[in-house]
Amino acid sequence: MTATPGFPLLEVEALTISLPARGGGWTDLVRDVSFSLAPREILGLVGESGSGKSLTALALMGLVDAPGARITGSARYRGRELLGLKKREMQLLRGAEIAMIFQDPMTAFTPVYTVGAQIDEQIRAHRALSRAGARARTVEMLGEMGVPDPARAADRYPHQLSGGLRQRAMIAMALSCNPSLLIADEPTTALDVTVQAQILGLLRRLRRDYASAVLLITHDMGVVAETCDRTMVLYSGSIAESGPTDALFLQPGHPYTAGLLDSIPPLHGPRPRRLPAIPGAPPSPAQRPQGCSFRPRCAFNHAACLDPPPMLRRGRQDIACVLPAEGRDLPPRPMASFDAPVPA
Amino acid sequence: MLMALLGRLGQTLLVLLGISVLVFAVFFATPGADPTARIAGRNASPETMAAVRHEYGFDRPLPVQYLRMMDKLFVTRDLSSFVDHGQKVVPEVLRAAPVTLSLVGGAAAIWVAASVTIGTIAAAMRGSWIDRGLMMLGLVGISMPVFWLGEVANLVTQSRYHHSWLFSWVPGLGYVSLWRDPSGWFAHLVIPWIVLAVLFIGIYGRVLRADLVASFDEDFMRTARAKGLSDSRVLLHHGLRTSMITFVSLFGLDFAQLVGGGALLTEVVFGLPGVGRLTYQALNNLDLPLIMATVMYSAVFVVLANAVVDLVYLLLDPRTR
Numbered sequence: 001m002t003a004t005p006g007f008p009l010l011e012v013e014a015l016t017i018s019l020p021a022r023g024g025g026w027t028d029l030v031r032d033v034s035f036s037l038a039p040r041e042i043l044g045l046v047g048e049s050g051s052g053k054s055l056t057a058l059a060l061m062g063l064v065d066a067p068g069a070r071i072t073g074s075a076r077y078r079g080r081e082l083l084g085l086k087k088r089e090m091q092l093l094r095g096a097e098i099a100m101i102f103q104d105p106m107t108a109f110t111p112v113y114t115v116g117a118q119i120d121e122q123i124r125a126h127r128a129l130s131r132a133g134a135r136a137r138t139v140e141m142l143g144e145m146g147v148p149d150p151a152r153a154a155d156r157y158p159h160q161l162s163g164g165l166r167q168r169a170m171i172a173m174a175l176s177c178n179p180s181l182l183i184a185d186e187p188t189t190a191l192d193v194t195v196q197a198q199i200l201g202l203l204r205r206l207r208r209d210y211a212s213a214v215l216l217i218t219h220d221m222g223v224v225a226e227t228c229d230r231t232m233v234l235y236s237g238s239i240a241e242s243g244p245t246d247a248l249f250l251q252p253g254h255p256y257t258a259g260l261l262d263s264i265p266p267l268h269g270p271r272p273r274r275l276p277a278i279p280g281a282p283p284s285p286a287q288r289p290q291g292c293s294f295r296p297r298c299a300f301n302h303a304a305c306l307d308p309p310p311m312l313r314r315g316r317q318d319i320a321c322v323l324p325a326e327g328r329d330l331p332p333r334p335m336a337s338f339d340a341p342v343p344a
Numbered sequence: 345m346l347m348a349l350l351g352r353l354g355q356t357l358l359v360l361l362g363i364s365v366l367v368f369a370v371f372f373a374t375p376g377a378d379p380t381a382r383i384a385g386r387n388a389s390p391e392t393m394a395a396v397r398h399e400y401g402f403d404r405p406l407p408v409q410y411l412r413m414m415d416k417l418f419v420t421r422d423l424s425s426f427v428d429h430g431q432k433v434v435p436e437v438l439r440a441a442p443v444t445l446s447l448v449g450g451a452a453a454i455w456v457a458a459s460v461t462i463g464t465i466a467a468a469m470r471g472s473w474i475d476r477g478l479m480m481l482g483l484v485g486i487s488m489p490v491f492w493l494g495e496v497a498n499l500v501t502q503s504r505y506h507h508s509w510l511f512s513w514v515p516g517l518g519y520v521s522l523w524r525d526p527s528g529w530f531a532h533l534v535i536p537w538i539v540l541a542v543l544f545i546g547i548y549g550r551v552l553r554a555d556l557v558a559s560f561d562e563d564f565m566r567t568a569r570a571k572g573l574s575d576s577r578v579l580l581h582h583g584l585r586t587s588m589i590t591f592v593s594l595f596g597l598d599f600a601q602l603v604g605g606g607a608l609l610t611e612v613v614f615g616l617p618g619v620g621r622l623t624y625q626a627l628n629n630l631d632l633p634l635i636m637a638t639v640m641y642s643a644v645f646v647v648l649a650n651a652v653v654d655l656v657y658l659l660l661d662p663r664t665r
Contacts, residue, residue: 094571094572096572100570102563102570107563108567109567110582111564111662112661112662121581125573159663173571
């Protein structure tokens with residue numbers, strides 16, 4: 001079910017993004033994040049707001065522009081280092097090799113141009129095509145993304161399209177130059193549920209039709225379960241757990257992952273009167289507790305948690321928690337509450 | 345689109361009607377003040393008073409007075425000034441209008457070009473010393489009163505350095521018609537243009553820079569960058585184009601009030617016989633018919649200019665269509 005893990009398309013190692021802290025020093029917003037992405041693979045990046053998932057994606061695109069931000073580590077795309085790449089070379093890569101779609105398709109299009117003109121613009125920025133040639137490609141892409149009457153839709157302004165159509169147009173624009181990697185930052189959050197399912201279906205199809213890998217950023221475990229081959233859970237800027245989606249959903253190794261999974265209402269069986277929630281709120285990056293950042297909210301908090309948790313491997317999962325090493329694995333979860341991703 | 349235009353036109357007419365009633369009420373229907381004496385001027389003879397009273401219908405009900413006044417302003421256009429020996433005021437305003445239009449139009453061209461350039465450069469180099477320097481200059485421009493700057497310009501170009509090679513081309517104060525002498529028209533107006541534009545270059549440059557800098561945080565700007573567009577294309581094609589919406593609405597208001605007589609100080613300082621100077625004279629002499637005419641002219645212009653701005657708005661922002 002997983003795409004063949006051969007030569008990685010993207011390899012991120014020890015990515016750390018910091019801002020200068022008040023009173024000297026640095027505050028790490030993203031801390032020591034490593035992962036790799038194979039061609040045609042869909043990797044889910046899950047976490048609460050502020051966990052650093054969007055920032056990670058923006059760093060890969062070279063779009064972090066917080067004043068004074070420091071990015072260390074490495075991110076290699078097809079063996080080529082992205083961090084510190086020259087502006088001009090990054091521009092050639094953006095949109096052509098690595099494309100990105102954003103959460104709110106309403107505000108992500110420039111309001112004063114037609115959707116078609118904006119897609120044409122991206123195509124013409126990367127391909128030597130005439131206006132008419134670019135437009136033909138635009139209409140073709142819109143049609144393939146399931147936009148009805150694509151030629152007319154291309155002449156519409158963003159505000160004249162529905163949210164679902166706008167997101168389809170956004171994906172059409174992102175894919176217009178056949179990128180190998182698509183970064184989707186909460187692509188379904190602003191959409192209603194039926195449209196959300198359609199867009200996720202579209203993303204799953206991409207690897208077959210366009211041979212694209214997808215880095216899907218979301219806070220929604222349901223979206224992950226439906227879509228991703230592998231899942232990486234971020235908590236307070238660090239990886240809490242990563243592994244194949246099925247293994248991770250079957251037996252989460254990190255109490256935080258388990259907490260996230262518990263907070264999804266079960267589809268089968270008796271409904272709890274009240275959904276379990278993780279108590280407390282994530283710490284601000286400037287005031288992380290000593291040791292494991294999740295410690296204050298964790299039911300398994302004990303003396304060993306005062307040291308930074310090691311990244312341990314259990315089966316196919318990597319877990320930043322001491323519990324598996326102490327032989328206190330979290331219990332497996334009933335399979336019924338989760339539908340495995342359908343191989344595309 | 346057509347319906348929007350027609351609706352807009354209807355609104356414009358309605359607003360003009362409202363303004364005319366208001367202006368009339370202020371000047372002619374204020375309780376306790378006799379407009380006859382005002383129109384007839386100081387120390388007018390009883391015969392003149394009677395003639396005025398009859399001509400304007402001040403012995404008739406208010407609606408009749410209003411209609412008479414509008415008739416004199418817009419239809420027969422024979423509203424005349426008693427202070428100024430029966431000079432007809434409407435042709436006087438119409439003669440002054442091209443002067444004001446020349447002054448304000450040229451200044452507007454300068455201030456739009458300069459402020460767009462300055463605002464865009466400052467936004468592109470935000471945080472740098474160039475940005476800070478330009479914004480500082482803008483503030484200096486805003487802080488200089490136009491009459492003072494005009495007098496200084498006159499002092500330098502007309503008197504102190506008039507005989508130097510730099511300013512020997514500057515003609516004396518006044519106005520020459522564009523049709524009669526295009527180069528003279530330009531030479532007479534270029535210094536007033538710059539003087540009038542300085543304030544607006546400062547304001548518009550700063551406003552545009554702030555608007556552009558704010559737009560860098562917009563999602564669509566991030567999308568544009570994620571598409572792999574060059575920085576200049578992102579800034580000009582996406583940022584500046586969108587910021588033009590705010591810019592144009594601001595411009596419309598300022599342009600209209602200047603054409604409507606707001607350039608009074610500049611006109612007086614440079615001896616340009618425009619509407620502003622006419623208003624200034626009318627106020628000095630308490631020439632009620634002339635004041636009435638210039639105020640109405642100004643109102644018409646502000647309202648028309650607003651309508652034009654709304655049209656441009658429709659073109660610039662598809663969301664308003």
